[in-house]
Amino acid sequence: MVGTKTVEVTCEKCGKLYETEAVDYIDLHDDRDLIRNLKSGKANRVQCPKCKKVMYLKRSIVINFEPESKIVVFDSSAKSKAAKEEIQKTFENVVAINETLEETGNETEFMVLHDLTKLKRLLEQYLKVYD
Ligand SMILES: [Zn+2]
Secondary structure (H helix, E strand, O other): OOEEEEEEEEOOOOOOEEEEEEEEEEEOOOOHHHHHHHHOOOOOEEEOOOOOOEEEOOOOEEEEOOOOOEEEEEOOOOOOHHHHHHHHHHHHHHHOOOHHHHHHHHHOEEEEEOOHHHHHHHHHHHHHHHO
């Protein structure tokens, strides 16, 4: 299941405001065709319908490495340790909502990445095992 959300984007070239689908969540097990986009860094690539300017949305994408108990948040703007820790803390707060989630959370390896090269390596390892 892919989680998407309709977002409004303002074109940085011509200023046009348009709506687009942003990817929030990807389950690698179900969304094989999206792995290629992830690897090339194009998962949240959008294009202005008016002037065709291509932009990349600055959003994080949650990637579920099912059946491995691993969740990776890819956010190219989370470069600093503090930014990574903040995302990590959000995850911990979410799983603390109830006991079942907390159990799942404790068994899950959670990682925040900003580096596309590292994400690529993880995706390639995953494909080697599960493809
Ligand atoms: Zn434009």
